[in-house]
Amino acid sequence: MNEEENYFVEQKIAIIIRDGLKPWQELNITAFLASGFGTLSIMGEPYIDKSGKKYLPMSGQPILIYSATKEEMKEIIKKATNRDIQMSVYNEEMFKTSNDIDNRACIKKYETEELELVGIGLCGKKNHVDKTLHGYRLHQ
Numbered sequence: 001m002n003e004e005e006n007y008f009v010e011q012k013i014a015i016i017i018r019d020g021l022k023p024w025q026e027l028n029i030t031a032f033l034a035s036g037f038g039t040l041s042i043m044g045e046p047y048i049d050k051s052g053k054k055y056l057p058m059s060g061q062p063i064l065i066y067s068a069t070k071e072e073m074k075e076i077i078k079k080a081t082n083r084d085i086q087m088s089v090y091n092e093e094m095f096k097t098s099n100d101i102d103n104r105a106c107i108k109k110y111e112t113e114e115l116e117l118v119g120i121g122l123c124g125k126k127n128h129v130d131k132t133l134h135g136y137r138l139h140q
Contacts, residue, residue, distance in 0.1 A: 012129040013037060013059060016066045017139055018073055018118040025118070026139075029090045033121035034063060036088030040123055065139040072136065073117040079132045081112065085124030092116040 015033050017026050037059060044060035068076060080087055093106040093116065107115070122129050 010126055011042065011061060011123065012126040013042065013061060013063045014066055014122045014129055014133055015063060016068050016073065016076055016120045016122070016133070016136070019067050019069050021118060025095065028095075029119035030065065032090055032094075033088045033119050034059075036121055037063075037123055040086060042123065066133060066136050067139045068136055070116075073120060074113065076122075076132060076136070077112065077115070077117060077120055080120070080122055080124075083124065083128040083132060085122050085128050085132065087123075088121035089115065089117055090119035092118045 015030055017029055021029070042059050042061065043057045046057045047055040049055070077087070077089070089107060091106045091110070094103050095118075097103050097106060110116075122132065
């Protein structure tokens with residue numbers, strides 16, 4: 001196994017969505033949080049169909065989606081902060097914005113424990129992510 005393949009095996013990606021949201025909100029949060037992973041070295045090779053049409057590469061590994069309550073979201077971010085895990089976050093207030101500058105402002109004005117999180121994206125060593133999400137349930 002080469003270094004790149006080993007990286008994919010040792011890494012895990014997870015997205016946690018807060019319970020009680022509308023389907024459009026869940027999808028919106030998932031898309032935004034997953035886009036944060038594009039800055040990391042997780043991308044696989046481009047996809048090419050039989051006709052030779054080339055498509056963008058996607059994550060070289062699955063992204064698991066979990067559900068959590070408001071209180072569990074606070075526990076998860078606290079646990080993840082104490083481990084070597086990279087995170088993306090989506091604060092409830094971001095539903096009212098329409099651009100990246102305002103989205104970042106929605107995060108900047110709160111301490112970590114004050115965030116009203118509706119979504120968290122995690123990427124890190126498999127065992128760190130597994131320990132952080134131990135006991136949490138996959139999204140239904």
